[in-house]
Amino acid sequence: xxxxxxxxxxxxxVWIQFxxxxxxxxxxxxSRLPLPMIRMKSTKVLTRNQPMSVSDLNLAFRxxxxxxxxxxxxxxxxxxxxxxxxxxxxxxxxFVDAIGVARKPCxxxxxxxxxxxxxxxxxxxxxxxxxAFISGARVPARIVLEMARVLxxxxxxxxxxxxxxxxxxxxxxxxxxxxLASYLKFSDIVHVRRLNSTxxxxxxxxxxxxxxxxxx
Numbered sequence: 001x002x003x004x005x006x007x008x009x010x011x012x013x014v015w016i017q018f019x020x021x022x023x024x025x026x027x028x029x030x031s032r033l034p035l036p037m038i039r040m041k042s043t044k045v046l047t048r049n050q051p052m053s054v055s056d057l058n059l060a061f062r063x064x065x066x067x068x069x070x071x072x073x074x075x076x077x078x079x080x081x082x083x084x085x086x087x088x089x090x091x092x093x094x095f096v097d098a099i100g101v102a103r104k105p106c107x108x109x110x111x112x113x114x115x116x117x118x119x120x121x122x123x124x125x126x127x128x129x130x131x132a133f134i135s136g137a138r139v140p141a142r143i144v145l146e147m148a149r150v151l152x153x154x155x156x157x158x159x160x161x162x163x164x165x166x167x168x169x170x171x172x173x174x175x176x177x178x179x180l181a182s183y184l185k186f187s188d189i190v191h192v193r194r195l196n197s198t199x200x201x202x203x204x205x206x207x208x209x210x211x212x213x214x215x216x
Contacts, residue, residue: 051082051131052160052198057089060193060200065093067180069156069191069202070127077125077150078099079115079143080132090129116142120150128157133198134180135161144183144203150204156190163194177201 022024027029052060074099078086083100087109090098100110101118113119116139128147134140147157161176176199177192184203190200 006077033124035102036208039158051085052156054085054089056195056198058093060195061089061093063193064158064202067191069158070095075124076127076129077120078129079113079118079147080130082131084110086129086131116146117190118146120148123148123152124150126152126155128155130159133160140179141183144180145185148168148184148187148203148205151187153205153207156202156204157187159203161199161201163197163199173199193206 007022014161020035060189061070065072069078074095076090076095078090078098078100079102081102083102084105084107087098087100087107091109098109101113101115102110103114104113111119115130128151130143130147132143137143144157144159147159150155159180163173163176173192173194177189180201181189181204186208187203187205189201193200195200199208
């Protein structure tokens with residue numbers, strides 16, 4: 001493990017441990033939090049590739065809205081298997097322009113596309129949600145990079161991974177999240193939440209400036 005990766009691992013462990021001790025079951029603030037948060041719900045265990053239910057999606061999105069990670073008016077995108085279900089939940093919550101991408105779309109709400117090569121330009125969306133579990137993806141790094149590419153600067157993406165059991169220790173949570181840090185070349189993990197056996201990871205795309213901006 002490189003020294004930088006080791007430091008990131010230690011910092012993530014401290015964040016999750018701190019939030020697990022003091023923020024479990026707590027309320028979100030109205031501002032975007034700089035540290036991850038873990039909130040327990042139940043001990044229900046799901047298989048690695050089993051998609052989130054409508055009720056869990058609804059709970060997850062309401063939680064993201066309460067934390068101001070998902071804001072009314074955001075241009076939202078859902079990618080991967082189960083995108084139609086996700087888009088319908090978002091539209092019911094008021095995100096009427098939410099769309100999805102799937103290999104075999106079956107609705108006008110979902111566009112045909114490959115999650116490893118999204119059919120959109122850079123900086124196109126305010127919010128991107130991946131229904132594909134990173135823990136079971138063939139090329140997880142490519143999914144993360146594509147999500148970051150189509151996100152606007154300062155906007156957030158949501159990744160999902162699955163835990164091996166119902167009551168993991170802090171170390172298990174860190175191990176579930178840690179690999180993603182190496183994929184986020186231009187983003188930072190800003191929020192972590194556990195929902196049943198699913199870990200919801202929110203990352204924020206950094207603001208960058210180009211040389212032309214610096215010369216002005």
